[in-house]
Amino acid sequence: xxxxxxxxxxKKEEISQELLDELFTKAFRAxxxxxxxxxxxxxxxDMEMKKKLAPLHFNQRMITEAPVVLxxxxxxxxFSKWCEASDAEPCYDNFLSFFAGxxxxxxxxxxxxxxxxxxxxxxxxxxxxxxxxxxxxxxxxLPELVLPITTITVGYPDEMPAQSDxxxxxxxxxxxxxxxxQDIKALYAAKEALPENHAFxxxxxxxxxxxxxxxxxxxxxxxxxxxxxxLAAIKAAKFxx
Amino acid sequence: xxxxxxxxxxKKEEISQELLDELFTKAFRAxxxxxxxxxxxxxxxDMEMKKKLAPLHFNQRMITEAPVVLxxxxxxxxFSKWCEASDAEPCYDNFLSFFAGxxxxxxxxxxxxxxxxxxxxxxxxxxxxxxxxxxxxxxxxLPELVLPITTITVGYPDEMPAQSDxxxxxxxxxxxxxxxxQDIKALYAAKEALPENHAFxxxxxxxxxxxxxxxxxxxxxxxxxxxxxxLAAIKAAKFxx
Numbered sequence: 103x104x105x106x107x108x109x110x111x112x113k114k115e116e117i118s119q120e121l122l123d124e125l126f127t128k129a130f131r132a133x134x135x136x137x138x139x140x141x142x143x144x145x146x147x148d149m150e151m152k153k154k155l156a157p158l159h160f161n162q163r164m165i166t167e168a169p170v171v172l173x174x175x176x177x178x179x180x181f182s183k184w185c186e187a188s189d190a191e192p193c194y195d196n197f198l199s200f201f202a203g204x205x206x207x208x209x210x211x212x213x214x215x216x217x218x219x220x221x222x223x224x225x226x227x228x229x230x231x232x233x234x235x236x237x238x239x240x241x242x243x244l245p246e247l248v249l250p251i252t253t254i255t256v257g258y259p260d261e262m263p264a265q266s267d268x269x270x271x272x273x274x275x276x277x278x279x280x281x282x283x284q285d286i287k288a289l290y291a292a293k294e295a296l297p298e299n300h301a302f303x304x305x306x307x308x309x310x311x312x313x314x315x316x317x318x319x320x321x322x323x324x325x326x327x328x329x330x331x332x333l334a335a336i337k338a339a340k341f342x343x
Numbered sequence: 344x345x346x347x348x349x350x351x352x353x354k355k356e357e358i359s360q361e362l363l364d365e366l367f368t369k370a371f372r373a374x375x376x377x378x379x380x381x382x383x384x385x386x387x388x389d390m391e392m393k394k395k396l397a398p399l400h401f402n403q404r405m406i407t408e409a410p411v412v413l414x415x416x417x418x419x420x421x422f423s424k425w426c427e428a429s430d431a432e433p434c435y436d437n438f439l440s441f442f443a444g445x446x447x448x449x450x451x452x453x454x455x456x457x458x459x460x461x462x463x464x465x466x467x468x469x470x471x472x473x474x475x476x477x478x479x480x481x482x483x484x485l486p487e488l489v490l491p492i493t494t495i496t497v498g499y500p501d502e503m504p505a506q507s508d509x510x511x512x513x514x515x516x517x518x519x520x521x522x523x524x525q526d527i528k529a530l531y532a533a534k535e536a537l538p539e540n541h542a543f544x545x546x547x548x549x550x551x552x553x554x555x556x557x558x559x560x561x562x563x564x565x566x567x568x569x570x571x572x573x574l575a576a577i578k579a580a581k582f583x584x
Contacts, residue, residue: 103369103458123512128344130509132453133468136560137507144517151519180514181556183527188553193563197570201473204442205449205493209468212373212453217344227374227450232442243520252446266378268371271364273421276385278392279484286424312429315422319377322434326584329438343567 103216107265109224112257116147116169117223125221129214138181140194140203141210141251144242146171154241158234159253164226168255173231173238174211176203176341179247194247200341207251215254224259227252233328236335249339267293344457348506350465353498357388357410358464366462370455379422381435381444382451382492385483387412395482399475400494405467409496414472414479415452417444417582420488435488441582448492456495465500468493474569477576490580508534 122145130139146152147170155173156165165171178199182192211227218225231238231253238250273289293299299311306314316322336342363386371380387393388411396414397406406412419440423433452468459466472479472494479491514530534540540552547555557563577583 103372103454106372108374123516126512126516130512130515131344131347133349133456135470136556137509138556138561139510139515142515142517142521144519144521146519148519179523180525180527180530183525184531185553185557187527188531188551190551190553190557191563193557193561193566196566198473198566198573199561199570201445201573202470204445205470205473208446208449209453209456212450213344213457215374215450216454216457229376229443229446232439232446242517243523245521245523248521268378269380271367271371274371274380274383275364275367276383276483278385278387278389280383280385280486280489282420282484282486284421284424286421286428289421290425290429310429310431312426312431315377315379316426316431316434320379320434320440322432325434325437325439329440329584332439332442343570 105265106219107263108226109257109259109261110164110226111259111261112168112224113260114169115258117256117258121221122170125214125217128217129210132209132213134206134209135202139206140176140178140181140199141207142175142177142180142248143210144173144175146173151241155238158237158241159228159230162228162230164228164255168257170256172214172254172256173242173250174207174252174254175244175248175250176200176207177248178203179245182247195340196343197336197341200249200336204251211252211254218256222258223256225254225256227254232332235332236338239335239339246340249335249341267296269293346506347460348504349467350498350500350502350504351405351467352500352502353409353465354501355410356499358497358499362462363411366455366458369458370451373450373454375447375450376443380447381417381419381422381440382448383416383418383421383489384451385414385416387414392482396479399478399482400469400471403469403471405469405496409498411497413452413455413495413497414483414491415448415493415495416485416489416491417441417448418489419444420486423488436581437584438577438582441490441577445492452493452495459497463499464497466495466497468495473573476573477579480576480580487581490576490582508537510534
């Protein structure tokens with residue numbers, strides 16, 4: 103687990119359904135809300151489907167090049183149908199339930215990720231799922247009370263990139279209460295000093311590494327437009343009562 | 344990973360900070376959004392702090408009985424401070440950033456969970472974190488742009504409960520598109536047939552297992568009240584532009 107890295111290039115080799123099912127079995131053992139298992143996974147192997155998904159993930163090559171694309175969804179549709187079939191009135195059309203389903207989906211996704219990596223597979227998460235949730239839901243024909251939360255592309259690794267850096271533990275871990283007196287520049291000094299981050303600042307014609315994030319990668323206009331889109335998608339999925 | 348179960352009773356033995364740091368190191372290797380690591384963890388060991396947290400988690404005994412309580416938070420405060428110290432204007436006071444931070448926090452939490460279980464520890468997630476997020480934030484002195492997402496109680500196991508059931512894989516996994524023609528009663532038949540679930544229905548004076556969920560455990564009144572509370576907490580943390 104200390105040696106992991108995201109993998110974005112894959113061999114052409116398929117992943118057997120048997121292996122995938124073994125990994126799902128482990129993934130679905132993860133903790134979840136009240137054992138309702140309020141999530142679903144859509145498996146995409148078909149190239150036509152990958153081509154429909156690709157633009158919704160900004161045409162990142164992993165979508166069409168990975169043998170398997172997994173979309174993990176919050177899902178209270180199945181549970182609600184079970185309630186209706188059991189003389190019970192479902193009541194999961196609200197934000198708390200959405201967040202519980204999203205949590206369940208993410209814990210299952212990450213358990214899948216760890217199990218897959220331990221089995222020799224490589225994978226990459228696509229955060230773009232939150233940018234185009236409604237459009238992805240349409241492609242995957244998701245009914246109400248089902249919304250995509252994250253996407254993982256999976257395959258046998260065909261690259262071994264360098265590990266990305268991480269902040270020191272004391273940037274992240276607080277004891278008893280939040281320490282708001284951290285020396286921020288010291289915590290980010292090693293990150294800023296990395297040659298690849300110097301190059302990153304230079305390529306983007308910026309003065310500081312932080313500006314690459316605020317002005318380009320995660321800028322205000324995109325963040326605010328996509329916040330509205332994500333909230334609209336949650337409402338459209340009937341998760342906002 | 345196939346043998347795991349949540350553990351709610353712990354030995355009095357402390358967890359060394361060294362072991363905790365090893366597990367955090369693995370956890371923070373998890374995938375995250377743009378390598379911003381938009382999360383923090385608050386470690387609670389102090390009994391006075393546990394006693395403040397306990398009622399916010401409906402006095403579940405694990406809070407005061409576990410040697411360590413971990414509150415995983417979405418955190419764009421640290422990143423925003425770094426931006427400000429780097430001539431960059433932070434723009435993470437919006438819902439998309441909240442959701443990115445929540446995702447990062449949950450992937451780190453689950454990686455911690457898997458690593459901790461593989462190291463012989465036992466743990467339990469507390470979904471109550473989403474019910475009282477603002478109140479927990481106050482106890483832990485979280486600044487703006489930091490919000491608790493989930494809580495894990497951790498310790499050396501002092502019980503070995505039976506594994507809880509899981510739905511069959513074909514309830515959860517869909518191929519290419521969502522299959523809305525599933526035979527719901529068949530998918531839930533094994534769950535409904537379990538002796539412990541029969542007992543659960545009987546103890547709660549209900550006719551069906553689903554009614555125990557809709558009328559008692561996750562009922563409409565609580566779901567809707569807590570949805571409003573959670574949204575208000577997200578807004579109060581300035582994550583809703």
